[in-house]
Amino acid sequence: MKMLNYPLANHKLTNLSLGKPFLHFKKHLLCMKVVPSKTVLLCVKIDLTEEKNRTVRRDIYCHRGGKKQLKSKHHRKRESIRCGCNAHMRLTFKRSYDIFPEEWHITKFVKEHNHELLSPEAMRFLPVNRIITPEDEQQILLYKEAGLKVQQIVRVMELQKQVKHGDLSFLEKDVHNLFAKVSRLHGASDAVDLIEYMENSKLQDKNFQYVYTLDAEKRLENLFWCHPQSYEWYEKYGDVVVFDTTYKVNAYEMPCALFVGVNNYGKTVLFGSALLRNETTNTFRWLMKTFVTTMKKPSKTIITDQDRWMSEAIAIEMPTTKHSYCIWHISSKFSCWFTALLRTEYQNWCHDFYILYRMNSVEEFEHNWFLIVKKYNLENNKHVQGLYELRKSWVLTIIVCLPVVLTISREYLFM
Numbered sequence: 001m002k003m004l005n006y007p008l009a010n011h012k013l014t015n016l017s018l019g020k021p022f023l024h025f026k027k028h029l030l031c032m033k034v035v036p037s038k039t040v041l042l043c044v045k046i047d048l049t050e051e052k053n054r055t056v057r058r059d060i061y062c063h064r065g066g067k068k069q070l071k072s073k074h075h076r077k078r079e080s081i082r083c084g085c086n087a088h089m090r091l092t093f094k095r096s097y098d099i100f101p102e103e104w105h106i107t108k109f110v111k112e113h114n115h116e117l118l119s120p121e122a123m124r125f126l127p128v129n130r131i132i133t134p135e136d137e138q139q140i141l142l143y144k145e146a147g148l149k150v151q152q153i154v155r156v157m158e159l160q161k162q163v164k165h166g167d168l169s170f171l172e173k174d175v176h177n178l179f180a181k182v183s184r185l186h187g188a189s190d191a192v193d194l195i196e197y198m199e200n201s202k203l204q205d206k207n208f209q210y211v212y213t214l215d216a217e218k219r220l221e222n223l224f225w226c227h228p229q230s231y232e233w234y235e236k237y238g239d240v241v242v243f244d245t246t247y248k249v250n251a252y253e254m255p256c257a258l259f260v261g262v263n264n265y266g267k268t269v270l271f272g273s274a275l276l277r278n279e280t281t282n283t284f285r286w287l288m289k290t291f292v293t294t295m296k297k298p299s300k301t302i303i304t305d306q307d308r309w310m311s312e313a314i315a316i317e318m319p320t321t322k323h324s325y326c327i328w329h330i331s332s333k334f335s336c337w338f339t340a341l342l343r344t345e346y347q348n349w350c351h352d353f354y355i356l357y358r359m360n361s362v363e364e365f366e367h368n369w370f371l372i373v374k375k376y377n378l379e380n381n382k383h384v385q386g387l388y389e390l391r392k393s394w395v396l397t398i399i400v401c402l403p404v405v406l407t408i409s410r411e412y413l414f415m
Contacts, residue, residue, distance in 0.1 A: 055093060058104075062087040064115055087113045096347060097354040100331045125171075132170045132178055140175060141182065150175045191220040198225060207231065211290050215277070222283060224274040224290045233269040234295050237261045241271060241299040242326065243310075245279060255279055259291060271295070284313030292318060305329035306390070325394045327357065330387070337383045342376060349376050365391075 065088065068080040090108035095101060123129055132140070136157065143153045150172050158165055198210040207228035213221045238261060245255045255278075259271040272291055276283050292298045301322045304310050306329065314323050334353075339346050352372045359365045369388065378384045387394075 057093065058091045060089045060091070061085075062113060064113075083115050085114050086110055096350050099327050099354055099357050100334065100350060101328060103335055130170050130174050132174055136170070137178060140178060144179065150179075194223070195220070198223075201225075209294050211294070213286065220275075221277045222274065222286060224272060224287060224294070226272040226294055227270070230269075230271050231295070233261065233263065234271045237263050237269060238271060238295065238297075239300045240303065241301070242303045244305070245276070245307075245310075257287060279307070279309060281309040281312045284310050285317050288313050288317035323393065325390065327394055330394060333383075341381070345376060352376075 062085040064081050064083050064085040066082045067084060068082050088108070088110050089106065091104045092107045093102050093104055095103065139157065139160070140153055143156060148156065153175060154168065154172055155165075157168055161168065195212065198208075198212075201208045202210065205228050208226070210223065210225040212223040215221045240261060242260050243257065244260070245257045255276045257274040257276055259273070261269050261271060263269050272294065274287055276287065298318045298321045301324060302314060302318065303324050303326045304314070306325055311323060314321065331350075331353075334350060335346075338349060342349050352375070356365060356368060356372060359368065369391075373379055373384055373388075
């Protein structure tokens, strides 16, 4: 079990119900609609329960929970804030059906506190409430280039926004952190070291391949590389390729793209990797063309998420390849699309969709689709309409490539 501190706003959590699923833990907690109230979950600590090196349960407690600890004479003489508060929330990571991703379910929630809460004035100092908007970030960096110090920048921003001293949505500390982040983003040494590593790998084994592009300012833009073993794997198992860009390199927020497949033992194999500056059609075109050129031939089928720019690039650079959508990427959006709309019927909808997914023929699917959609009054829902319009890209893939999709998804999409 691990424990860590996590700041949560001094607000009532609305739209919250036991059993409600959501995919992203931190994003969900920070983006829920909140209103001031005295029934809240305050600054918290989180216990993490792990199984097989992954977190399966999170217990979130008020930071004033627990008993006061006895201090030694070496500790500062400061009164403990703990008062045995029992406000807490338990979340369990599980999946309802095998075509849906594992999601966080709220399984326990006690909202009453036994102490006074932070005032609205004090709440703004919590890290979760300190925000630098993109517009403010541009202004701050402009003032930095002009030679202003952090204290001066904060004062100018206060004047610009016509707020009292200390009433900005961020502190001087946050400006220092922004500068550190920007410094990392524009640092050249990491890119140079990475290219040197690629060059050394090529010298050690001539079958190692890498291709990269630079932008107009001679900075690293895109990079693709392929290990020697990947050629043998692609020759044997490259008929069906799954392409995924759900990973990000933390320091630079660059998408990390992976081309993967499944070997005859049902294990995931890596065909190629890439770091991309962005996820535009031109970038994906460059990557798909580079992949096909490096591997000498396109795959028969490529499975991706529902990305418009990616679809356009594949259609241009891999015209003979069947492009299909991964059911895992589709179902991972369901909690965002349907929980608020269907409420208590959400799990029943997932169950019926799962039945649709498992039907044995296209004819059976076509017959039952409209019946189930009508059952939940989703005839005019844009997401449901979109799924039906794209059915040839995911229903037929389910019938033909199900073992590949499920195996790859279990191996790495939800690690």
